Amino acid sequence: MAEEVDIDQVYWTRKDTTMATSVSQHQPCRLLTKLPSELRIRIYEDVLRFDNPIKLRQHVPGSESTTILRCNRQIYHEALAVLYDINIVSVSRNDFCAKTTSALQTPILAQHVKHLRFTRFSESIACNFLLDRCSVCQSDAKGLMELLEHGMPMLKSVTIDYSTQINAFLQFKDLVSQGGTNMIVECINIGIYRIRGGRLDDIDFTFRHRPLAICWPAIVAMADTSISQQEDEEERLDRLRAADPDVPDKLWLLFCADEYGQLEQLCNDKTVEAWSTEPWLSGPHDEQRSSTLHELTLAVQYFMKTHTAVQCRRYLISLRAQMVG
Numbered sequence: 621m622a623e624e625v626d627i628d629q630v631y632w633t634r635k636d637t638t639m640a641t642s643v644s645q646h647q648p649c650r651l652l653t654k655l656p657s658e659l660r661i662r663i664y665e666d667v668l669r670f671d672n673p674i675k676l677r678q679h680v681p682g683s684e685s686t687t688i689l690r691c692n693r694q695i696y697h698e699a700l701a702v703l704y705d706i707n708i709v710s711v712s713r714n715d716f717c718a719k720t721t722s723a724l725q726t727p728i729l730a731q732h733v734k735h736l737r738f739t740r741f742s743e744s745i746a747c748n749f750l751l752d753r754c755s756v757c758q759s760d761a762k763g764l765m766e767l768l769e770h771g772m773p774m775l776k777s778v779t780i781d782y783s784t785q786i787n788a789f790l791q792f793k794d795l796v797s798q799g800g801t802n803m804i805v806e807c808i809n810i811g812i813y814r815i816r817g818g819r820l821d822d823i824d825f826t827f828r829h830r831p832l833a834i835c836w837p838a839i840v841a842m843a844d845t846s847i848s849q850q851e852d853e854e855e856r857l858d859r860l861r862a863a864d865p866d867v868p869d870k871l872w873l874l875f876c877a878d879e880y881g882q883l884e885q886l887c888n889d890k891t892v893e894a895w896s897t898e899p900w901l902s903g904p905h906d907e908q909r910s911s912t913l914h915e916l917t918l919a920v921q922y923f924m925k926t927h928t929a930v931q932c933r934r935y936l937i938s939l940r941a942q943m944v945g
């Protein structure tokens with residue numbers, strides 16, 4: 621699982637500007653006078669590239685990587701554009717909530733931000749206690765969607781992990797489907813929903829059950845090659861368990877039970893019905909496919925919620941014993 625990196629963000633206050641001007645009057649910046657802008661950009665890219673989504677913080681002393689932003693005003697503007705260009709910024713609804721104090725929010729520069737990842741879909745802590753929530757935190761997330769659609773001109777990608785707020789996401793999806801906006805929510809794979817409509821068509825915008833969306837393709841690939849052979853089954857499952865200890869065993873049991881014709885023993889009728897459509901194999905992305913994928917996502921999410929990984933491992937052992945017997 622990706623770990624977030626905390627970095628600070630520097631703001632040019634009046635004091636900073638005066639300081640930088642007085643420094644640059646005495647010492648011209650050689651980075652600016654000696655190097656062409658393409659090379660400067662390469663340097664910024666090397667220094668400011670983070671492997672994981674970054675969490676921007678205010679009023680924190682400069683880290684090794686971001687001190688370059690403090691050199692002078694021109695470098696600050698050049699490097700800041702690169703920082704936002706090549707990194708994903710980690711945020712939550714809290715950061716956009718109108719009823720949360722700005723000292724508790726990530727200082728996003730809306731004009732620059734390109735890639736956002738929401739780690740949760742929960743409303744802010746402040747709005748959680750209020751009947752009268754702000755428009756960002758309401759169930760239809762209207763204020764948030766407007767902000768993403770119209771308030772961030774450079775925005776190219778948004779991912780929202782809904783895995784810890786499945787019901788809040790489903791309620792949002794229902795409210796959007798009921799109309800009033802030009803937005804469309806379509807299920808494009810198990811645990812992945814794409815948002816389209818208007819300016820959002822230019823943004824790669826998805827809601828994801830992150831653990832499920834990551835694990836599903838790997839388990840599908842395993843099922844394609846090794847349910848009957850099973851030589852490297854444990855090895856492959858162990859690798860997946862390292863990324864998420866919970867989801868792999870649950871999905872693997874579903875695939876194995878299906879292979880042995882025992883899915884009915886394990887799941888309710890709705891899940892068996894959704895499973896039997898096997899929609900992930902092929903087909904054009906139309907409304908029918910989206911709704912089938914959605915039904916299967918619901919069924920798998922329900923199964924994962926009502927079973928533990930340990931139960932699933934035990935069940936698979938007993939299922940295999942039955943099959944041999």
Ligand SMILES: [Zn+2]
Pocket residue numbers: 716717718719720744746747753754755756757
């Ligand atoms: Zn709020």
